[in-house]
Amino acid sequence: MQPAETPFDRTLLDGFDFACRPGCALCCYGSPAVSAVEAHQLLSIRPETDLLPASQGFEQLPCRPDGGACVFLASERCTVRGARPFPCRSFPVGVHIGARLQASLVLGCPGVNVEPLADWPDATSTPSKGLDEELASIEKEIAVAPLEAYRREAERRARAYARRVGMDPASMDSELREAVQEELDTLLDTGLDPWEPPSAEAGLADLPLFFDPDHGRVALASAPGGWELLAVAEGGGVARHLGTFLPPLDLPSLDPSAERLLAGFLRYVLARDHTLWSVYEENPDAPSADWLAEELAERLAEVASTVISRAAVRGLAAGAPSDHLGALGVADGIRATDMELLDRPTLGRIL
Numbered sequence: 001m002q003p004a005e006t007p008f009d010r011t012l013l014d015g016f017d018f019a020c021r022p023g024c025a026l027c028c029y030g031s032p033a034v035s036a037v038e039a040h041q042l043l044s045i046r047p048e049t050d051l052l053p054a055s056q057g058f059e060q061l062p063c064r065p066d067g068g069a070c071v072f073l074a075s076e077r078c079t080v081r082g083a084r085p086f087p088c089r090s091f092p093v094g095v096h097i098g099a100r101l102q103a104s105l106v107l108g109c110p111g112v113n114v115e116p117l118a119d120w121p122d123a124t125s126t127p128s129k130g131l132d133e134e135l136a137s138i139e140k141e142i143a144v145a146p147l148e149a150y151r152r153e154a155e156r157r158a159r160a161y162a163r164r165v166g167m168d169p170a171s172m173d174s175e176l177r178e179a180v181q182e183e184l185d186t187l188l189d190t191g192l193d194p195w196e197p198p199s200a201e202a203g204l205a206d207l208p209l210f211f212d213p214d215h216g217r218v219a220l221a222s223a224p225g226g227w228e229l230l231a232v233a234e235g236g237g238v239a240r241h242l243g244t245f246l247p248p249l250d251l252p253s254l255d256p257s258a259e260r261l262l263a264g265f266l267r268y269v270l271a272r273d274h275t276l277w278s279v280y281e282e283n284p285d286a287p288s289a290d291w292l293a294e295e296l297a298e299r300l301a302e303v304a305s306t307v308i309s310r311a312a313v314r315g316l317a318a319g320a321p322s323d324h325l326g327a328l329g330v331a332d333g334i335r336a337t338d339m340e341l342l343d344r345p346t347l348g349r350i351l
Contacts (some may be wrong), residue, residue: 003091006102007142010135012271015116015123016105018092018130024211024235026339028073030199032087041083049102059086066218067204068236089137096274097150097319098348099158099173103138104272105148107265108339110211114331118257121271129324141351161280161347167289173276179293180300184266184312187301192251194309194349195302195340197222204232210312215242220310220336227313245316247309248323253322254308265334266300269341275299278344303341307333 031052034042039059049071051059062071071082078088083106092109096102105112111130116123155169162169191257197208200221207219209232216239217232229242269275279296286292312322313331322330 007147008095008138010103010128011124012102012104012134012268013093013128013131015120015126016128017113018105018109018111018128018134021111021211022070023076023216025069025073025076026109026209026211026217027088027091028070028078029063029067029209029217029232030070031060031063032085033060034085036086038083042072042085042114045080045083063205064234064236066233066236067207069234073234085135085139086137086141086234089140090134093131093134093138094342095138095142095351096272096273096277097147097351098154098273098346099169100273101142101147102273104268104274106339106342107182108210108335108337110335111212114261114265114334117268117334118260118313118327120153120264120268130133138351145351148351150349157347158280161284165286165289165292172289173188173273175289176276176293176296177270180270181267181298183297184270184300186262187266187297187304189250189303192248192305192309193302194247194306197227198231199223200228200238202231204236204238208310208336208340210339215240218242220313229313229317242317245313248312249287252308253324253328254321254330256322258325258330261327261330261334262304265307265330266304269303270296270300274342274344274346274350277346277348280347281345303337304338307337309333310336 007323018221033054041225043049052062054060059195062072062075063069072078080086092106092112093103094106101225107114127308159169162172167175198206198221202221207221209219212218215231219230219232221228221230223244229245230238231240231242279299285294307330311325314332314336315329316322
């Protein structure tokens, strides 16, 4: 059972349920870092594995080429489940180390029920369900990780950054959230300006990835005539071309349930420390607090536009009209966007 008190803030987990979806394996794409102990365990199972060098004494699990899955995935099953490294054991929960340790969910994981976003944060009165194993892994990792060193480094960088923009590091996060919170309801008034996905020529490993119940892992790429959906094979490469679709040029209409879900998602994204600290990292020369607040608001507007555009493209691929979206469509857009948000660099650190 999860203790009543934990060494990290888990309020962003409350109200959500998790149940792993068989056949998804989104968690097996990418190259998670492994410690020396974890590397030894993995090599004792498969000695021929060539781990990749990484920073700070870690190594990385290799993936198959051309966007393929982790080398330990076979027929949609992890072959080293008992020796999975920490990032695999804790997925879909991630912990950001900044002014505090804050846990949040990877909402791109189809096993996470995103319905509570419609009333978030009012829907957080109940503890999360289905995450006991993941939370236990996080607490075990926290017990052995050099957290004080991580915290000191994060605090040092935050203090230096706050001085450059003329803010108090103790209140910088809360002041920026307060400044942007009032604008959330009007972020889409200026229309759509979504993130354009990279071209498939950049490599499948660099494309946004989501899970589709009918096609498995699907990558999104820019292409002549619109955005292309590509089903990605476990062994790497394109399994199927699912078509090219034009993202909406104008804002589709949203029914009230879709508006609530999108608004809740934006509040959730704003509540993540990772969101603020990634804006800090990507804007080292921010001239002022006001400028930084505008940049944060612009980030959230781009997130909303990207969710809507990807929802519309997923709808077109399923044969649905793109000029109107319901809650299920917006949920598809969230799942096709959220993992990309969490891949952005941060001034802090990801545990």
